[in-house]
Amino acid sequence: MMPELGDYAAEVLSAYAASLLLLVALVGLSLRRSRKVRAQLDAVEARRKDAP
């Protein structure tokens, strides 16, 4: 299944690995922060309803 990458296998693979790693990290961090802020906001809203 692996294509023949010839002499440049290391370069091509590292380029893909590094880029995909960065993209996954970006998406992961965005989603994590989104979830965290959402939970925090819900908590704040709940507290506000409890004590108007």
Next chain:
Amino acid sequence: MIALLKRDLALAVRAGGGFGLGLAFFLIVVVLVPFGVGPEAAVLSRIAPGILWVAALLAALLSLDRIFALDFEDGSLPLLATSPLPLEGVALIKGAAHWITTGLPLTLAAPALGFLLNMAPGAYLWLLLSLALGTPALSMIGTFGAALTVGLRRGGLLMSLLVLPLYVPTLIFGAEAVQRGAAGLPATTPLLMVAGITLGCYALLPFAAAAALRVNLR
């Protein structure tokens, strides 16, 4: 406007920081370079235009954060903002005052430091011209950066990060003019570009700086 310019100049002279520190910094950077790259005359004369320009740029950067900070701390900046003089004019004058206290002395001192770096004889005129035309732009861009960060407690480092990328075009054209002068090539084109950048900066950046000041004084 003239009164404000006079006041700023007087303050800078009395504080002693504007002229002295910037020039001393300029000298030290230029002196440090041979220690870093070695004393060969050929190498030094090859990199002299770039070193002089970068050093002048850093020396100009050094005193930027005081353009508005002092006025902001003692409360005269809001007064200036409410004076009949438009804030754009204030920014323009501040930039000009900064140039007179740092850019002008740097320009005049640069040829002397050129000797230290063994610069090609043909380059001195171009060095003077390009610095004289380019350093006003550095001052005005710096004024904009200072206006952006005036309200921050530790804005100095941040301001360097904001301002230095904006210096790129001026530096490129300025150093290129000297480089070409040193090689005996016609250097009019980069010189004209430097002049264009300076004029553009003084025409447009006061508005941006004034907008930033208004936000910071809100």
Next chain:
Amino acid sequence: MSIWEYANPKKFIATSTPLVPWVMGLAVAGLVVGLVWGFFFTPDDYRQGSTVKIIYLHVPAALMAINAWFMMLVASLIWLVRRHHVSALAARAAAPIGVVMTLIALLTGAIWGQPMWGTWWAWDPRLTSFLILFLFYLGYIALWEAIDDPDTAADLTSVLCIVGSVFAVLSRYAVRFWNQGLHQGTSVPVATGGRTVDDVFFVPLVICMVAFGLLFVGLVLIRTTTEIRARRMRALEARMRR
């Protein structure tokens, strides 16, 4: 603070939330199709060998790096003129994405340049321009982080973004002038391969570009929503403390 301030952001969240899974799903699907196609089913270039496969990451990332800044510029202008908070927050949300895209473009370019040009880095106009763009992104983000008051931060970063755009364009041309001046036309040829490439490479490349675009849109939506919530949270906490 009036309720109107939240009317618009609320609508934004309500509209974007159902959209996000679709956009992100399409983006991931496009990425998978484009990259798998590019990686496994395209022939090697006769000159570049298998390194030509890097193009499927490099070109779309570079494209989005510039587009992200352009989007920030437009959003900044909208904020300054119309004062829509969502606009300023969207500009803030886009900046880190732009940084990552610029980083990917620089990184893959360096990895490609090592075997092809024989050097990781050359002071070629395009490379240099991207490095400068990277610095602009860093400054922009740093200014956002440094200012506490959200409205002040939005105003100042918008002004910076506009001035920065002018200087970024100026730098691009200055850099081109500078390098030609030094190397007298013998600069490293920017053989991106994109121009001369034929359909075998082109179709997966376009798929990747579209996928990167969708990914950018999806991420901006997610991050903007996050910023809106964070802002609302700060406002609520400030009100409760009073």
